[in-house]
Amino acid sequence: MITLTYEYKLIPDKQQTEVIENTLNVCRSVWNFALRERKDWLSSRKSPVNACSLKKEYIIPADSPYPNYHVQAKYLTEAKKTSERLKSVNAQVLQQVLRTLDRAFLDMKSKNLGFPRFKNKYRMRSFAYPQMLKDCVKDSQIKLPQLGWVKFRKSRDIPNGFEIKQARIVRRASGYFIMLSLQLEVSIPDVPFHGHPLGIDLGLDKFLATSDGQLVHRPRFLNQLHSELKLLQRRLRNKQKGSSNRHKLNQRIARLHQRVSDTRKDWQFKLAHSLCDQAQSIFIEDINFISWAKGMLGKHTLDASFGQFVSILKWVAWKRDVFVAEVDKNYTSQICPNCGSHTGKKLLSVREHNCSECGYKTHQDVAAAQVIRNRGVENVDTELCRSVHIERSRNALGHGVSENACGDGLAGAAMSSQESVKQEILKCEFKNHRCFSSVIMSIPE
Numbered sequence: 001m002i003t004l005t006y007e008y009k010l011i012p013d014k015q016q017t018e019v020i021e022n023t024l025n026v027c028r029s030v031w032n033f034a035l036r037e038r039k040d041w042l043s044s045r046k047s048p049v050n051a052c053s054l055k056k057e058y059i060i061p062a063d064s065p066y067p068n069y070h071v072q073a074k075y076l077t078e079a080k081k082t083s084e085r086l087k088s089v090n091a092q093v094l095q096q097v098l099r100t101l102d103r104a105f106l107d108m109k110s111k112n113l114g115f116p117r118f119k120n121k122y123r124m125r126s127f128a129y130p131q132m133l134k135d136c137v138k139d140s141q142i143k144l145p146q147l148g149w150v151k152f153r154k155s156r157d158i159p160n161g162f163e164i165k166q167a168r169i170v171r172r173a174s175g176y177f178i179m180l181s182l183q184l185e186v187s188i189p190d191v192p193f194h195g196h197p198l199g200i201d202l203g204l205d206k207f208l209a210t211s212d213g214q215l216v217h218r219p220r221f222l223n224q225l226h227s228e229l230k231l232l233q234r235r236l237r238n239k240q241k242g243s244s245n246r247h248k249l250n251q252r253i254a255r256l257h258q259r260v261s262d263t264r265k266d267w268q269f270k271l272a273h274s275l276c277d278q279a280q281s282i283f284i285e286d287i288n289f290i291s292w293a294k295g296m297l298g299k300h301t302l303d304a305s306f307g308q309f310v311s312i313l314k315w316v317a318w319k320r321d322v323f324v325a326e327v328d329k330n331y332t333s334q335i336c337p338n339c340g341s342h343t344g345k346k347l348l349s350v351r352e353h354n355c356s357e358c359g360y361k362t363h364q365d366v367a368a369a370q371v372i373r374n375r376g377v378e379n380v381d382t383e384l385c386r387s388v389h390i391e392r393s394r395n396a397l398g399h400g401v402s403e404n405a406c407g408d409g410l411a412g413a414a415m416s417s418q419e420s421v422k423q424e425i426l427k428c429e430f431k432n433h434r435c436f437s438s439v440i441m442s443i444p445e
Protein backbone atom coordinates (compact mmCIF):
# COMPACT_ATOMS: atom_id res chain seq x y z
CA MET A 1 0.00 0.00 0.00
CA ILE A 2 1.23 3.46 -0.84
CA THR A 3 0.25 6.47 1.18
CA LEU A 4 1.03 9.94 -0.06
CA THR A 5 0.39 13.22 1.64
CA TYR A 6 -0.43 16.08 -0.68
CA GLU A 7 -0.74 19.57 0.58
CA TYR A 8 -2.91 22.30 -0.90
CA LYS A 9 -3.64 25.89 -0.06
CA LEU A 10 -7.19 26.25 1.13
CA ILE A 11 -9.27 29.27 0.17
CA PRO A 12 -12.15 29.37 2.67
CA ASP A 13 -14.67 32.20 2.54
CA LYS A 14 -15.46 34.30 5.58
CA GLN A 15 -18.07 31.98 7.01
CA GLN A 16 -15.93 28.90 6.52
CA THR A 17 -13.01 30.63 8.20
CA GLU A 18 -15.22 31.19 11.21
CA VAL A 19 -16.18 27.53 11.31
CA ILE A 20 -12.52 26.49 11.08
CA GLU A 21 -11.55 28.86 13.89
CA ASN A 22 -14.44 27.64 16.02
CA THR A 23 -13.43 24.03 15.44
CA LEU A 24 -9.87 24.81 16.45
CA ASN A 25 -11.16 26.48 19.59
CA VAL A 26 -13.37 23.58 20.63
CA CYS A 27 -10.57 21.12 19.86
CA ARG A 28 -8.33 23.15 22.13
CA SER A 29 -10.84 23.00 24.98
CA VAL A 30 -11.16 19.25 24.59
CA TRP A 31 -7.39 18.85 24.53
CA ASN A 32 -6.86 20.98 27.62
CA PHE A 33 -9.68 19.32 29.54
CA ALA A 34 -8.49 15.82 28.72
CA LEU A 35 -4.91 16.69 29.57
CA ARG A 36 -5.96 18.23 32.90
CA GLU A 37 -7.90 15.08 33.70
CA ARG A 38 -4.91 12.86 33.05
CA LYS A 39 -2.55 15.14 34.95
CA ASP A 40 -4.85 15.24 37.98
CA TRP A 41 -5.16 11.48 38.01
CA LEU A 42 -1.39 11.08 37.85
CA SER A 43 -0.84 13.65 40.60
CA SER A 44 -3.38 11.95 42.83
CA ARG A 45 -1.36 8.77 42.69
CA LYS A 46 1.89 10.43 43.67
CA SER A 47 1.18 11.43 47.27
CA PRO A 48 2.48 9.15 50.01
CA VAL A 49 -0.43 7.75 52.04
CA ASN A 50 0.93 8.85 55.38
CA ALA A 51 2.06 12.35 54.49
CA CYS A 52 -0.36 14.58 52.66
CA SER A 53 0.65 18.03 51.54
CA LEU A 54 -0.42 20.94 53.74
CA LYS A 55 -1.38 23.18 50.86
CA LYS A 56 -3.36 21.04 48.46
CA GLU A 57 -3.86 17.45 47.54
CA TYR A 58 -5.39 15.75 44.55
CA ILE A 59 -7.93 13.31 45.88
CA ILE A 60 -9.36 10.91 43.37
CA PRO A 61 -10.95 7.65 44.59
CA ALA A 62 -8.58 4.71 44.50
CA ASP A 63 -10.82 2.62 42.28
CA SER A 64 -11.41 5.24 39.59
CA PRO A 65 -9.76 4.09 36.37
CA TYR A 66 -6.98 5.95 34.60
CA PRO A 67 -8.58 8.27 32.02
CA ASN A 68 -7.20 6.57 28.94
CA TYR A 69 -8.53 7.09 25.43
CA HIS A 70 -11.53 4.80 25.79
CA VAL A 71 -12.64 6.30 29.10
CA GLN A 72 -12.28 9.84 27.78
CA ALA A 73 -14.03 9.08 24.51
CA LYS A 74 -16.99 7.77 26.49
CA TYR A 75 -17.11 10.96 28.58
CA LEU A 76 -16.97 13.01 25.44
CA THR A 77 -19.98 11.26 23.93
CA GLU A 78 -21.94 11.95 27.07
CA ALA A 79 -20.83 15.55 27.34
CA LYS A 80 -21.89 16.10 23.74
CA LYS A 81 -25.49 15.43 24.67
CA THR A 82 -25.66 18.49 26.90
CA SER A 83 -23.08 20.93 25.56
CA GLU A 84 -24.04 23.12 22.61
CA ARG A 85 -20.44 24.05 22.06
CA LEU A 86 -19.29 20.46 21.66
CA LYS A 87 -22.25 19.73 19.43
CA SER A 88 -21.13 22.42 17.00
CA VAL A 89 -18.13 20.33 15.94
CA ASN A 90 -17.92 17.03 14.10
CA ALA A 91 -17.70 14.13 16.58
CA GLN A 92 -14.86 12.36 14.78
CA VAL A 93 -12.73 15.48 14.83
CA LEU A 94 -13.00 15.66 18.62
CA GLN A 95 -12.28 11.97 19.05
CA GLN A 96 -9.19 12.49 16.96
CA VAL A 97 -8.00 15.10 19.46
CA LEU A 98 -8.28 12.54 22.27
CA ARG A 99 -6.44 10.02 20.15
CA THR A 100 -3.63 12.48 19.50
CA LEU A 101 -3.35 13.15 23.21
CA ASP A 102 -3.23 9.43 23.87
CA ARG A 103 -0.41 9.06 21.38
CA ALA A 104 1.44 12.00 22.92
CA PHE A 105 1.42 10.12 26.24
CA LEU A 106 2.61 6.91 24.59
CA ASP A 107 5.36 8.73 22.69
CA MET A 108 6.50 10.31 25.91
CA LYS A 109 7.31 6.88 27.27
CA SER A 110 8.47 5.07 24.15
CA LYS A 111 10.33 7.88 22.36
CA ASN A 112 11.38 9.82 25.43
CA LEU A 113 9.58 12.95 24.29
CA GLY A 114 8.38 15.73 26.58
CA PHE A 115 5.20 15.87 28.64
CA PRO A 116 2.20 17.03 26.58
CA ARG A 117 1.47 20.70 27.09
CA PHE A 118 -1.62 22.78 27.48
CA LYS A 119 -2.37 24.77 24.37
CA ASN A 120 -3.24 28.42 24.05
CA LYS A 121 -5.06 29.70 20.99
CA TYR A 122 -1.86 30.04 18.96
CA ARG A 123 -0.69 26.54 19.73
CA MET A 124 -3.74 24.68 18.47
CA ARG A 125 -3.05 24.75 14.80
CA SER A 126 -4.68 21.80 13.14
CA PHE A 127 -7.47 19.26 13.25
CA ALA A 128 -8.22 16.17 11.21
CA TYR A 129 -11.13 14.48 9.55
CA PRO A 130 -10.27 10.79 9.92
CA GLN A 131 -12.83 9.65 7.35
CA MET A 132 -13.53 11.19 3.99
CA LEU A 133 -16.31 10.49 1.57
CA LYS A 134 -15.69 9.16 -1.90
CA ASP A 135 -15.81 11.78 -4.62
CA CYS A 136 -15.20 14.57 -2.15
CA VAL A 137 -13.06 16.47 -4.64
CA LYS A 138 -14.61 18.17 -7.64
CA ASP A 139 -12.49 20.46 -9.81
CA SER A 140 -10.80 22.72 -7.31
CA GLN A 141 -13.29 22.25 -4.52
CA ILE A 142 -13.38 19.77 -1.69
CA LYS A 143 -16.36 18.72 0.38
CA LEU A 144 -15.65 18.68 4.10
CA PRO A 145 -18.00 17.82 6.95
CA GLN A 146 -19.69 20.96 8.30
CA LEU A 147 -17.74 23.26 6.00
CA GLY A 148 -19.40 22.14 2.80
CA TRP A 149 -17.64 22.81 -0.47
CA VAL A 150 -14.38 24.65 0.14
CA LYS A 151 -12.22 26.05 -2.61
CA PHE A 152 -8.56 25.16 -2.74
CA ARG A 153 -5.68 25.95 -5.05
CA LYS A 154 -5.25 22.75 -7.02
CA SER A 155 -1.55 23.02 -7.66
CA ARG A 156 -1.25 19.38 -8.65
CA ASP A 157 -3.70 16.68 -9.62
CA ILE A 158 -4.60 13.84 -7.34
CA PRO A 159 -3.07 10.80 -9.04
CA ASN A 160 -5.44 8.35 -10.65
CA GLY A 161 -6.64 5.43 -8.59
CA PHE A 162 -5.72 6.98 -5.26
CA GLU A 163 -8.41 7.25 -2.62
CA ILE A 164 -8.61 10.18 -0.23
CA LYS A 165 -8.54 8.64 3.22
CA GLN A 166 -8.02 11.50 5.61
CA ALA A 167 -7.79 15.25 5.59
CA ARG A 168 -6.10 17.60 8.00
CA ILE A 169 -6.63 21.33 8.06
CA VAL A 170 -3.62 23.30 9.20
CA ARG A 171 -3.41 26.97 10.09
CA ARG A 172 -0.10 28.53 9.24
CA ALA A 173 1.22 32.06 9.17
CA SER A 174 0.59 32.10 5.44
CA GLY A 175 -3.00 30.92 5.63
CA TYR A 176 -4.99 27.71 5.82
CA PHE A 177 -3.77 24.52 4.20
CA ILE A 178 -5.26 21.11 3.70
CA MET A 179 -3.21 17.94 3.82
CA LEU A 180 -4.82 15.02 2.07
CA SER A 181 -3.60 11.54 2.73
CA LEU A 182 -4.02 9.46 -0.38
CA GLN A 183 -3.92 5.70 -0.49
CA LEU A 184 -3.55 3.09 -3.17
CA GLU A 185 -3.81 -0.65 -2.56
CA VAL A 186 -0.76 -2.04 -4.30
CA SER A 187 2.35 -3.69 -3.01
CA ILE A 188 5.61 -2.56 -4.47
CA PRO A 189 8.71 -4.62 -3.76
CA ASP A 190 11.55 -2.93 -1.92
CA VAL A 191 14.46 -1.66 -3.94
CA PRO A 192 17.44 -4.05 -3.78
CA PHE A 193 21.06 -2.95 -3.48
CA HIS A 194 22.42 -2.23 -6.95
CA GLY A 195 24.65 0.02 -9.03
CA HIS A 196 27.05 2.68 -7.85
CA PRO A 197 27.19 2.98 -4.03
CA LEU A 198 27.48 6.36 -2.31
CA GLY A 199 28.26 7.07 1.34
CA ILE A 200 27.03 10.27 2.94
CA ASP A 201 28.44 11.96 6.02
CA LEU A 202 26.30 14.64 7.62
CA GLY A 203 27.88 17.40 9.62
CA LEU A 204 27.69 20.97 10.77
CA ASP A 205 30.87 22.24 9.17
CA LYS A 206 29.74 21.05 5.76
CA PHE A 207 26.11 20.02 5.39
CA LEU A 208 27.20 16.77 3.84
CA ALA A 209 30.12 15.06 2.18
CA THR A 210 29.82 12.22 -0.28
CA SER A 211 32.24 9.36 -0.75
CA ASP A 212 32.83 10.62 -4.30
CA GLY A 213 34.45 13.74 -2.93
CA GLN A 214 31.63 16.27 -3.12
CA LEU A 215 31.14 18.74 -0.33
CA VAL A 216 27.86 20.55 0.13
CA HIS A 217 27.92 23.74 2.16
CA ARG A 218 25.34 24.27 4.81
CA PRO A 219 23.12 27.14 3.83
CA ARG A 220 22.42 29.21 6.91
CA PHE A 221 18.72 29.58 6.49
CA LEU A 222 18.18 31.06 9.89
CA ASN A 223 21.32 33.18 9.99
CA GLN A 224 20.24 35.29 7.06
CA LEU A 225 17.05 36.33 8.72
CA HIS A 226 18.36 36.18 12.23
CA SER A 227 18.98 39.87 12.72
CA GLU A 228 15.53 40.66 11.40
CA LEU A 229 14.03 38.11 13.76
CA LYS A 230 16.00 39.45 16.67
CA LEU A 231 14.75 42.95 16.05
CA LEU A 232 11.14 41.83 15.93
CA GLN A 233 11.52 39.69 19.01
CA ARG A 234 13.06 42.59 20.92
CA ARG A 235 10.06 44.72 20.02
CA LEU A 236 7.78 41.98 21.29
CA ARG A 237 9.01 42.61 24.81
CA ASN A 238 7.41 46.05 24.94
CA LYS A 239 4.04 44.88 23.75
CA GLN A 240 1.36 44.09 26.26
CA LYS A 241 0.26 40.48 26.49
CA GLY A 242 -2.97 39.84 24.65
CA SER A 243 -2.90 43.18 22.82
CA SER A 244 -3.61 43.32 19.12
CA ASN A 245 -0.24 44.92 18.40
CA ARG A 246 1.48 41.98 20.00
CA HIS A 247 -0.65 39.64 17.93
CA LYS A 248 0.28 41.45 14.73
CA LEU A 249 3.96 41.34 15.57
CA ASN A 250 3.73 37.64 16.41
CA GLN A 251 2.22 37.04 13.01
CA ARG A 252 5.10 38.80 11.33
CA ILE A 253 7.55 36.63 13.22
CA ALA A 254 5.61 33.53 12.28
CA ARG A 255 5.65 34.49 8.61
CA LEU A 256 9.41 34.91 8.77
CA HIS A 257 9.82 31.45 10.30
CA GLN A 258 7.52 30.06 7.63
CA ARG A 259 9.71 31.53 4.92
CA VAL A 260 12.81 29.97 6.44
CA SER A 261 11.22 26.55 6.63
CA ASP A 262 9.81 26.70 3.08
CA THR A 263 13.19 27.67 1.64
CA ARG A 264 14.89 24.92 3.57
CA LYS A 265 12.49 22.24 2.44
CA ASP A 266 12.82 23.26 -1.18
CA TRP A 267 16.60 23.17 -0.96
CA GLN A 268 16.58 19.75 0.68
CA PHE A 269 14.36 18.25 -2.00
CA LYS A 270 16.70 19.52 -4.68
CA LEU A 271 19.73 18.17 -2.85
CA ALA A 272 18.09 14.76 -2.40
CA HIS A 273 17.36 14.58 -6.11
CA SER A 274 20.87 15.57 -7.03
CA LEU A 275 22.25 12.79 -4.80
CA CYS A 276 19.92 10.28 -6.41
CA ASP A 277 21.26 11.41 -9.79
CA GLN A 278 24.72 10.28 -8.77
CA ALA A 279 24.14 6.83 -7.34
CA GLN A 280 21.85 3.83 -7.29
CA SER A 281 22.55 2.95 -3.65
CA ILE A 282 23.01 5.40 -0.79
CA PHE A 283 24.29 4.76 2.72
CA ILE A 284 23.79 7.08 5.67
CA GLU A 285 24.64 6.99 9.36
CA ASP A 286 21.98 6.01 11.88
CA ILE A 287 22.16 9.20 13.91
CA ASN A 288 19.63 10.12 16.56
CA PHE A 289 19.05 13.72 15.58
CA ILE A 290 16.93 14.52 18.59
CA SER A 291 19.82 14.02 20.97
CA TRP A 292 22.07 15.92 18.58
CA ALA A 293 19.82 18.93 18.72
CA LYS A 294 20.02 18.94 22.50
CA GLY A 295 23.78 19.41 22.36
CA MET A 296 25.93 22.49 22.28
CA LEU A 297 25.24 23.35 18.66
CA GLY A 298 21.51 22.79 19.02
CA LYS A 299 20.43 25.90 17.19
CA HIS A 300 22.57 25.07 14.19
CA THR A 301 21.47 21.45 14.17
CA LEU A 302 17.88 22.55 14.13
CA ASP A 303 18.58 25.10 11.46
CA ALA A 304 20.10 22.43 9.25
CA SER A 305 17.26 20.04 10.21
CA PHE A 306 19.05 16.82 9.33
CA GLY A 307 16.15 14.68 10.44
CA GLN A 308 13.87 16.23 7.86
CA PHE A 309 16.54 15.88 5.22
CA VAL A 310 17.00 12.17 5.92
CA SER A 311 13.28 11.48 5.62
CA ILE A 312 13.13 13.52 2.42
CA LEU A 313 16.11 11.62 1.06
CA LYS A 314 14.50 8.26 1.85
CA TRP A 315 11.30 9.34 0.21
CA VAL A 316 12.94 10.69 -2.95
CA ALA A 317 15.16 7.61 -3.15
CA TRP A 318 12.19 5.29 -2.87
CA LYS A 319 10.43 7.08 -5.67
CA ARG A 320 13.46 6.93 -7.90
CA ASP A 321 14.36 3.30 -7.19
CA VAL A 322 17.48 4.18 -5.26
CA PHE A 323 18.43 1.84 -2.43
CA VAL A 324 18.94 3.55 0.95
CA ALA A 325 20.30 1.92 4.08
CA GLU A 326 21.57 3.06 7.45
CA VAL A 327 24.87 1.91 8.87
CA ASP A 328 26.46 2.01 12.31
CA LYS A 329 27.64 5.56 13.02
CA ASN A 330 30.42 4.74 15.47
CA TYR A 331 34.04 5.61 14.71
CA THR A 332 33.36 6.70 11.14
CA SER A 333 35.77 9.58 11.58
CA GLN A 334 38.50 7.48 13.19
CA ILE A 335 39.05 4.86 10.52
CA CYS A 336 41.07 5.12 7.32
CA PRO A 337 38.81 4.24 4.38
CA ASN A 338 41.80 3.04 2.36
CA CYS A 339 43.49 0.57 4.68
CA GLY A 340 41.00 0.26 7.55
CA SER A 341 43.40 1.13 10.34
CA HIS A 342 42.28 3.16 13.36
CA THR A 343 43.69 6.67 13.19
CA GLY A 344 42.39 7.75 16.58
CA LYS A 345 40.27 10.62 17.78
CA LYS A 346 40.75 13.91 16.01
CA LEU A 347 40.03 17.49 16.90
CA LEU A 348 37.16 19.13 15.07
CA SER A 349 39.62 21.66 13.71
CA VAL A 350 41.52 18.97 11.78
CA ARG A 351 39.84 18.99 8.40
CA GLU A 352 42.33 16.73 6.60
CA HIS A 353 42.49 12.97 6.74
CA ASN A 354 46.09 11.89 6.54
CA CYS A 355 46.71 8.22 7.21
CA SER A 356 50.00 7.41 8.90
CA GLU A 357 49.78 3.78 7.82
CA CYS A 358 49.15 4.01 4.09
CA GLY A 359 49.55 7.71 3.40
CA TYR A 360 45.99 8.17 2.09
CA LYS A 361 45.05 11.84 1.99
CA THR A 362 41.65 13.41 1.56
CA HIS A 363 39.17 15.74 3.26
CA GLN A 364 38.14 14.48 6.69
CA ASP A 365 34.41 14.44 5.93
CA VAL A 366 34.95 12.69 2.61
CA ALA A 367 37.00 10.04 4.41
CA ALA A 368 34.14 9.52 6.86
CA ALA A 369 31.69 9.22 3.97
CA GLN A 370 33.93 6.62 2.35
CA VAL A 371 34.02 4.63 5.59
CA ILE A 372 30.22 4.74 5.64
CA ARG A 373 30.08 3.54 2.05
CA ASN A 374 32.51 0.69 2.71
CA ARG A 375 30.60 -0.34 5.79
CA GLY A 376 27.31 -0.26 3.90
CA VAL A 377 28.58 -2.38 1.01
CA GLU A 378 30.08 -4.86 3.48
CA ASN A 379 26.81 -5.09 5.40
CA VAL A 380 24.81 -5.67 2.25
CA ASP A 381 27.04 -8.63 1.45
CA THR A 382 26.55 -10.13 4.87
CA GLU A 383 22.87 -9.14 4.89
CA LEU A 384 23.25 -7.29 8.15
CA CYS A 385 22.10 -4.11 6.59
CA ARG A 386 18.78 -2.77 7.70
CA SER A 387 17.08 -1.63 4.59
CA VAL A 388 15.11 1.48 5.28
CA HIS A 389 12.19 2.59 3.28
CA ILE A 390 9.74 5.34 3.68
CA GLU A 391 7.03 4.52 6.16
CA ARG A 392 4.24 4.05 3.75
CA SER A 393 1.65 3.66 6.44
CA ARG A 394 1.98 7.26 7.47
CA ASN A 395 -0.97 9.45 6.87
CA ALA A 396 -2.15 12.96 7.26
CA LEU A 397 -2.40 12.43 10.97
CA GLY A 398 1.23 11.53 11.34
CA HIS A 399 4.19 13.61 10.39
CA GLY A 400 5.35 11.99 7.22
CA VAL A 401 7.12 13.84 4.49
CA SER A 402 4.63 16.04 2.78
CA GLU A 403 5.64 17.67 -0.39
CA ASN A 404 5.09 21.20 -1.41
CA ALA A 405 2.79 21.04 -4.32
CA CYS A 406 5.02 21.85 -7.24
CA GLY A 407 2.48 22.77 -9.83
CA ASP A 408 3.07 20.11 -12.44
CA GLY A 409 0.53 17.38 -11.97
CA LEU A 410 0.46 13.80 -13.06
CA ALA A 411 -0.71 12.88 -16.47
CA GLY A 412 -4.01 11.10 -16.26
CA ALA A 413 -2.92 7.81 -17.82
CA ALA A 414 -4.53 4.66 -16.56
CA MET A 415 -2.28 2.57 -14.38
CA SER A 416 -2.07 -1.10 -15.12
CA SER A 417 0.93 -2.54 -13.28
CA GLN A 418 2.74 -1.83 -10.08
CA GLU A 419 5.67 -0.26 -11.84
CA SER A 420 3.58 2.21 -13.72
CA VAL A 421 2.15 3.41 -10.42
CA LYS A 422 5.57 4.40 -9.22
CA GLN A 423 6.44 5.89 -12.59
CA GLU A 424 3.32 7.98 -12.45
CA ILE A 425 4.26 9.29 -9.05
CA LEU A 426 7.79 9.88 -10.24
CA LYS A 427 6.97 11.86 -13.30
CA CYS A 428 6.09 15.09 -11.64
CA GLU A 429 9.24 15.23 -9.59
CA PHE A 430 11.75 15.03 -12.38
CA LYS A 431 11.19 18.36 -13.96
CA ASN A 432 12.48 20.86 -11.49
CA HIS A 433 15.57 19.57 -9.82
CA ARG A 434 18.14 20.03 -12.55
CA CYS A 435 19.29 23.44 -11.47
CA PHE A 436 21.31 22.28 -8.55
CA SER A 437 25.01 22.83 -8.89
CA SER A 438 25.74 26.17 -7.33
CA VAL A 439 25.89 24.92 -3.76
CA ILE A 440 28.05 21.91 -4.46
CA MET A 441 31.76 22.21 -4.66
CA SER A 442 34.17 19.48 -5.53
CA ILE A 443 37.56 19.14 -3.99
CA PRO A 444 40.53 18.65 -6.27
CA GLU A 445 42.12 15.23 -6.22
Ligand SMILES: [Zn+2]
Pocket (backbone or CB within 6 Å): 336, 337, 338, 339, 340, 341, 355, 356, 357, 358, 359, 360
Ligand atom coordinates in the same frame (compact mmCIF):
# COMPACT_ATOMS: atom_id res chain seq x y z
ZN1 LIG B 1 45.26 4.24 5.68
